[in-house]
Every structure is written in structure tokens, then in C-alpha cells.
Amino acid sequence: MFENKVPRTELSSLGEFGLIDHIAKSIHLTGERVLKGIGDDAAVIEHGGATMVISKDLLIEGVHFDLAFHPLKHLGFKAVAVNVSDLCAMNATATEILVGVAISNRFSLEAVEELYEGMQLACQKYNVNIVGGDTTSSRSGLMISITVLGTATKEQICYRTGAAVNDLICVTGDLGAAYMGLQILEREKRIFLESPNVQPNLSGNDYILERQLKPEARVDQIKKLAELGVKPTSMIDISDGLASELMHLCKNSQVGAVIYESKLPIDGQTYERAREFGIDPTVAAVNGGEDYELLFTLQQQDYEKIRPHADVSIIGYITEVDKGIKLMDKSDNEVVLKAQGWNHF
Amino acid sequence: MFENKVPRTELSSLGEFGLIDHIAKSIHLTGERVLKGIGDDAAVIEHGGATMVISKDLLIEGVHFDLAFHPLKHLGFKAVAVNVSDLCAMNATATEILVGVAISNRFSLEAVEELYEGMQLACQKYNVNIVGGDTTSSRSGLMISITVLGTATKEQICYRTGAAVNDLICVTGDLGAAYMGLQILEREKRIFLESPNVQPNLSGNDYILERQLKPEARVDQIKKLAELGVKPTSMIDISDGLASELMHLCKNSQVGAVIYESKLPIDGQTYERAREFGIDPTVAAVNGGEDYELLFTLQQQDYEKIRPHADVSIIGYITEVDKGIKLMDKSDNEVVLKAQGWNHF
Numbered sequence: 001m002f003e004n005k006v007p008r009t010e011l012s013s014l015g016e017f018g019l020i021d022h023i024a025k026s027i028h029l030t031g032e033r034v035l036k037g038i039g040d041d042a043a044v045i046e047h048g049g050a051t052m053v054i055s056k057d058l059l060i061e062g063v064h065f066d067l068a069f070h071p072l073k074h075l076g077f078k079a080v081a082v083n084v085s086d087l088c089a090m091n092a093t094a095t096e097i098l099v100g101v102a103i104s105n106r107f108s109l110e111a112v113e114e115l116y117e118g119m120q121l122a123c124q125k126y127n128v129n130i131v132g133g134d135t136t137s138s139r140s141g142l143m144i145s146i147t148v149l150g151t152a153t154k155e156q157i158c159y160r161t162g163a164a165v166n167d168l169i170c171v172t173g174d175l176g177a178a179y180m181g182l183q184i185l186e187r188e189k190r191i192f193l194e195s196p197n198v199q200p201n202l203s204g205n206d207y208i209l210e211r212q213l214k215p216e217a218r219v220d221q222i223k224k225l226a227e228l229g230v231k232p233t234s235m236i237d238i239s240d241g242l243a244s245e246l247m248h249l250c251k252n253s254q255v256g257a258v259i260y261e262s263k264l265p266i267d268g269q270t271y272e273r274a275r276e277f278g279i280d281p282t283v284a285a286v287n288g289g290e291d292y293e294l295l296f297t298l299q300q301q302d303y304e305k306i307r308p309h310a311d312v313s314i315i316g317y318i319t320e321v322d323k324g325i326k327l328m329d330k331s332d333n334e335v336v337l338k339a340q341g342w343n344h345f
Numbered sequence: 346m347f348e349n350k351v352p353r354t355e356l357s358s359l360g361e362f363g364l365i366d367h368i369a370k371s372i373h374l375t376g377e378r379v380l381k382g383i384g385d386d387a388a389v390i391e392h393g394g395a396t397m398v399i400s401k402d403l404l405i406e407g408v409h410f411d412l413a414f415h416p417l418k419h420l421g422f423k424a425v426a427v428n429v430s431d432l433c434a435m436n437a438t439a440t441e442i443l444v445g446v447a448i449s450n451r452f453s454l455e456a457v458e459e460l461y462e463g464m465q466l467a468c469q470k471y472n473v474n475i476v477g478g479d480t481t482s483s484r485s486g487l488m489i490s491i492t493v494l495g496t497a498t499k500e501q502i503c504y505r506t507g508a509a510v511n512d513l514i515c516v517t518g519d520l521g522a523a524y525m526g527l528q529i530l531e532r533e534k535r536i537f538l539e540s541p542n543v544q545p546n547l548s549g550n551d552y553i554l555e556r557q558l559k560p561e562a563r564v565d566q567i568k569k570l571a572e573l574g575v576k577p578t579s580m581i582d583i584s585d586g587l588a589s590e591l592m593h594l595c596k597n598s599q600v601g602a603v604i605y606e607s608k609l610p611i612d613g614q615t616y617e618r619a620r621e622f623g624i625d626p627t628v629a630a631v632n633g634g635e636d637y638e639l640l641f642t643l644q645q646q647d648y649e650k651i652r653p654h655a656d657v658s659i660i661g662y663i664t665e666v667d668k669g670i671k672l673m674d675k676s677d678n679e680v681v682l683k684a685q686g687w688n689h690f
Contacts, residue, residue: 007455008453008454008455009453009454009455010450010453010454011448011450011452011453011454011457011482012450013454014454016480016481016482019454019457019480020480022454023457023461023480026458026461026465027461027465027475029474029476030472030474031440031474033440033441033474034441034474034476036476037474037475037476037477038475038476038477038478042477043441043443043476043477045440045441045476045494047392047393047395047397047496048392048393048394048395048396048397048496049393049394049395050392050393050394050395051393052392052393052397054443054476054477054492054494055443055477056443056445056477056478056479056490056492057445057479058445058447058479058481058488058490060447060481060482060483060484060488061484062483062484063447063481063482063483063484064481095376095378095390096378096379096388096390098388098399098400098401098492100401100402100403100490102403102405102408102488103356105355105356105357107356108353108354108355108356109353109354109355109356109358109359109364109367110352110353110354112356112364112368113371116368116371116372120371120372127375127376129374129375129376129378129379129382130372130382130383131374131379131381131382131383131388131390131399132382132383132387132388132399132400132401133383133401134401134402134403134490135361135364135365135368136361136403136405136408136409137356137361137405137408138405138407138408138488139405139406139407139408139486140485141484143403143405143447143483143488143490145401145403145445145479145488145490147399147401147443147492149390149399151392151393
């Protein structure tokens with residue numbers, strides 16, 4: 001009705017990260033409350049003498065989840081967990097969330113209850129209160145928008161900007177499992193659509209399915225690091241894949257990195273399923289997203305402290321920025337890392 | 346694929362408010378940080394010895410706005426303004442926002458820029474920083490989720506629960522204009538769809554169109570009340586219509602109310618257009634939403650302080666709960682008020 005005749009640049013030509021960068025550049029901060037604005041896992045605000053950490057994430061049906069195989073209760077849990085994970089990545093403790101849900105009349109009250117039940121389970125687990133939000137209808141589909149608030153002292157907070165040359169690169173847990181879980185679910189969905197009477201065959205895949213459907217925020221790891229007296233020099237959570245997140249860390253810290261294929265933590269089930277699917281397990285670990293593990297860097301002097309910690313793998317070290325970001329494969333060949341990330345446009 | 350065989354209750358049988366009530370009942374708070382959870386315009390949290398006020402709103406294409414007549418720049422402005430308005434309703438000052446945008450590839454980069462330009466205009470106007478958010482793709486349509494943070498001392502904050510018998514009921518600005526603006530826009534859209542070559546005829550409707558397309562948060566009124574040394578006993582912003590909001594105030598404060606048709610502030614343009622459309626101007630004022638004016642109650646003793654304030658109308662008073670919620674019409678007939686609200690399900 002009032003269409004503008006302006007040039008048209010397709011969003012797909014920028015991708016999601018390009019779009020976020022583009023928007024971030026146009027935003028300027030005023031005043032002194034904001035210690036960190038756009039450009040990390042969460043914003044950091046000084047409020048009444050204390051530091052507050054805050055983040056928000058959107059989960060959109062058909063983009064971030066598929067209700068053909070995502071039970072609503074699991075989805076509710078996941079929606080909270082991925083937000084709490086953002087605060088873990090800041091070395092902060094989540095305290096409250098606000099929940100926005102837009103839902104169409106295709107859903108029943110019972111479905112909404114399941115979704116909230118999952119959210120409340122996660123809130124209990126992570127000791128977080130639901131303090132508000134917005135519930136409204138949508139024309140079609142389900143959209144979940146969660147805002148998470150948390151606390152940390154100014155000294156505790158880890159940014160993406162603090163990695164320095166020679167720092168150790170560490171990762172919690174194992175990688176690629178959520179991605180392989182997704183492959184299984186998508187395979188079973190295809191079979192179901194072709195032959196609705198065939199029961200889905202998910203047995204023997206419990207671990208990787210749970211990693212996809214009900215990921216955990218690594219609050220335990222944040223606590224463990226504090227116990228060990230270790231503070232990461234930089235940190236990020238792995239939502240879009242190791243390569244993509246490592247590139248964020250390096251870009252923000254103005255450094256390069258080398259990681260070793262042989263050091264990547266990959267669970268046996270991930271490895272086996274990847275082989276069956278004809279996927280290189282390393283590719284699943286490096287580019288598969290949604291593991292919600294923590295990627296962080298440590299000063300070399302913390303090596304002895306972190307070594308006995310079974311759930312952290314040291315996978316490489318930080319280099320000068322002009323060395324780029326490299327993977328040393330098992331045959332000692334240097335491969336330039338490329339982030340596949342998630343360009344949904 | 347994994348469908349549950351559970352009973353199905355349609356969301357339309359509860360409506361949006363019913364659904365929110367239902368969800369709120371299942372949510373329990375722990376700890377001492379949360380001074381107010383779900384059930385007001387914003388949540389109130391004690392953080393580091395200071396009080397923080399936080400709220401979030403979703404705006405969904407096809408439900409809350411129609412891009413046939415909502416220019417993206419105005420929409421961006423509105424998205425921020427309605428959130429700032431929620432903080433006004435708490436007698437708090439907005440300080441930061443987080444912006445979540447889910448957008449499909451039907452939009453261009455230029456369209457996204459327009460949207461953010463509008464948001465930034467509003468942020469400048471209300472002295473608010475954009476500190477973070479999430480930008481992602483959607484399968485179709487545009488969804489905006491804004492979280493707003495703000496400050497207020499514990500003593501300043503106004504809840505929906507404080508209205509007492511004999512308090513004056515006040516409203517800022519005028520009512521029904523945004524609703525009549527919407528009628529004009531929808532009429533012109535219908536004409537456009539039938540005859541795309543006919544230019545939309547919007548002249549003479551500037552005020553009501555702006556009220557619909559680019560509403561303002563009444564930050565000015567909050568400041569004015571402070572200057573006058575007046576603190577509302579309860580307050581809410583008018584997003585869903587006067588009747589609906591008055592019912593929220595009364596329900597939360599456990600009181601009744603009488604308002605007078607003759608006292609309702611209605612702009613001349615609203616009045617004229619309502620007559621032309623065959624709509625009772627009182628109905629537009631009482632049930633038309635999206636004015637984003639403030640509805641509040643005051644102690645009788647503040648009457649002399651508020652009387653010289655031109656932009657506040659005293660429209661009635663609070664009664665005992667068993668008197669119900671009434672409108673006295675111009676012929677002195679008592680009408681029981683019904684909220685139409687917005688049930689999109």
C-alpha cells in the first residue's frame with residue numbers, strides 16, 4: 001500500500017552473522033551503565049553498584065526446531081537451557097527469565113502446559129525464577145523468546161575479547177552429538193512421512209538424541225572452574241558449532257588459533273553414527289551445532305589446575321592473528337578452519 | 346511422529362488473558378530477589394541493593410500489525426514505545442532494551458534497516474540503549490520481541506494492586522484515537538485491494554493515524570506526576586482498552602469502580618470519525634486499544650495537586666469490590682463494563 005522504491009539487498013547475501021554485524025555497527029551507546037552491549041553472549045550492565053548480565057534468544061518453529069520430533073516438554077527445557085548457557089558463557093549465574101510465547105490456535109491448552117512444564121523443569125534444575133513475559137497468538141507456528149537475567153561480579157565476567165597468544169584452548173564435554181542426534185531424527189521423520197505405520201527406530205541412540213532434544217547448560221562446569229580457581233581469559237558457548245564459535249573468539253580477541261583433530265572430544269555413539277551416515281566425525285564435531293558446551297581459553301600457567309578436570313579437553317592454543325585459524329589433522333596437515341554456522345536465510 | 350493422546354482443550358476457550366492466568370498459577374517463585382513476578386506491567390527484581398524493573402512484549406505480524414499499512418520505521422518506533430510504556434505503568438524509567446527480531450527472506454536488508462532506524466529513533470527519544478538481542482530468520486512473517494529494563498526506587502514503583510475505595514480514577518491524554526486510526530487504515534486497505542490504482546485517502550486524519558502507527562510512551566506524564574508530588578496508588582498502561590485495563594486494576598486491587606461517560610477524554614477527530622463509521626465514540630474510547638495512555642488511581646487528597654494538570658482527566662472513582670465495575674452514561678444510566686480486550690485465538 002505504501003511501498004518504498006528503495007534498492008533491495010537480499011538478507012541471504014549477508015547471512016545471519018553478517019546481518020547482526022551490520023545492525024550492531026549502527027547502534028551507539030550513551031551513558032555509563034552499559035559495560036558490554038551487542039557482541040558477546042550477553043550484555044553486561046552496571047545497576048545499583050552491582051553487575052547484571054542479560055541475554056535473549058529466539059526459537060522459531062521450522063527454523064530452530066521441528067515439532068515432528070521435538071516433544072514440547074523437551075523444547076521448553078531446551079529453550080531455558082540455551083539461555084542459561086549464554087550466561088554460563090559469561091561466567092555468570094542465571095537468576096531469572098522472562099518467557100515470551102507466540103502460539104497459534106493449532107495448539108491446545110495441554111500442549112502449552114507441556115511446553116511450560118519443560119521450562120519449569122529447567123528452571124528448577126538451574127535455580128531460576130520465571131518472573132514475567134508475554135503470551136500471545138500467532139498466525140501460524142510457535143515462537144519462543146526467552147530473556148535471561150543473571151549475576152556475576154565484574155571480576156568474574158568472561159568476555160569474548162580476552163584470549164591472548166599462547167593461551168590454551170579448552171572445551172567442556174564432547175562435540176558433534178547433538179548434530180548426529182538431529183540426523184537420526186530427520187532420518188526417522190523421512191521414513192515416517194513415507195510409511196506412517198513404521199515405528200521410529202531410535203534405539204541405541206539415547207545419548208545423541210538427548211543431546212539434541214534436551215541439551216544442558218554447563219552450569220556444573222562454571223562451578224567446577226571456580227572451585228579449581230581457574231578463570232578463563234575468554235569464553236563462548238557452542239551453539240553454532242566449534243569452528244564458528246572459535247572464529248568469534250579469535251575475531252573478538254584479535255588472535256589466531258590452532259586446534260588438533262586428535263584432541264577433539266567425540267563420544268563413541270557420535271563417532272559410530274557419523275560413520276554410518278557417511279559423515280566425517282571431525283566434521284560433526286567441528287561444524288555440528290547445538291552442543292551447548294563451553295569453549296574457553298586459559299593462561300598456560302593454569303594448565304596444572306585444569307589437567308585433573310576430566311570433563312575439560314585442551315584442544316589447541318591461541319596464536320598471533322596473522323597465523324589464522326587452523327586445524328591440524330591426524331596426518332599433521334594444516335587445514336584452514338571454515339565456519340559453516342547456520343545461515344537460515 | 347510422537348503424538349500424545351491427551352485431551353484437547355482449545356486455547357480459544359480461555360482467551361489470551363485466561364491462558365496467561367492459567368500459566369501464572371502454575372509458576373512458583375523461590376528466593377528473595379523477586380519483588381513482583383507475573384501479573385503486572387513489569388517484573389520487579391532486587392539486584393545488588395537496587396530495584397530493577399523488567400518487561401517484555403511480543404509483536405507478531407498479522408496479529409499485532411499489518412505491513413500493508415504499518416511502515417517499518419513506524420513499527421520499529423512503536424515496538425520500543427509500547428515496551429517503554431510498560432515501564433511508565435510501573436512509574437519506572439526505562440534504561441536499556443534487548444531486541445529480538447525474526448524475519449523471513451521476503452524482507453530486504455533495507456527493510457531491516459528501516460525497522461532498526463525506527464527503534465533507534467524511539468531509543469533516542471526515550472533515552473534508552475539497545476544492549477543486545479537476537480536476530481534470526483523466520484519461515485514467514487516478522488516477529489519482534491523486545492525486553493526493556495529500567496530503574497525506580499522501591500518507593501516509586503506503582504503496582505496494579507494499590508487502588509483503594511474512594512481513590513480517584515485518572516487517565517492521561519485521550520482515548521479511542523488509535524482505534525479509529527486503525528479503522529481508517531483498514532478501510533483504505535480494503536479499497537486498495539479492490540482497486541490498486543486508487544491512492545489511499547488519509548487526509549484530515551493525521552492525529553488518529555499517528556496514534557495508531559506511532560504511539561508514544563507517556564514518559565512525560567510520569568515526570569509531570571513526580572514534579573507535582575503525586576504518586577499513583579495503582580497504575581497500568583492502556584494497551585488493550587480502558588475497560589479491559591480498569592478490570593485488571595480492579596481485579597488486582599480487589600475493588601470496584603465507577604467511571605463517567607461524560608468525563609472520558611475523546612479527541613474531536615476521534616469523535617468525528619467514529620460518527621462517520623457508525624461507531625459510538627464512547628465504545629471507541631472504552632474498548633479501543635493501543636492508546637498507550639496511563640490509567641491510574643490517586644488518593645482523594647491529591648485532587649488539588651492533579652487538578653491544574655491539563656493532560657490528566659479524572660474519569661471516576663474506586664468503589665467496594667461488590668459494587669462491580671460500572672459506566673455511568675450521559676443519561677445517568679448505570680452500565681456494567683465489559684472488557685472486549687483482544688482475543689486473537
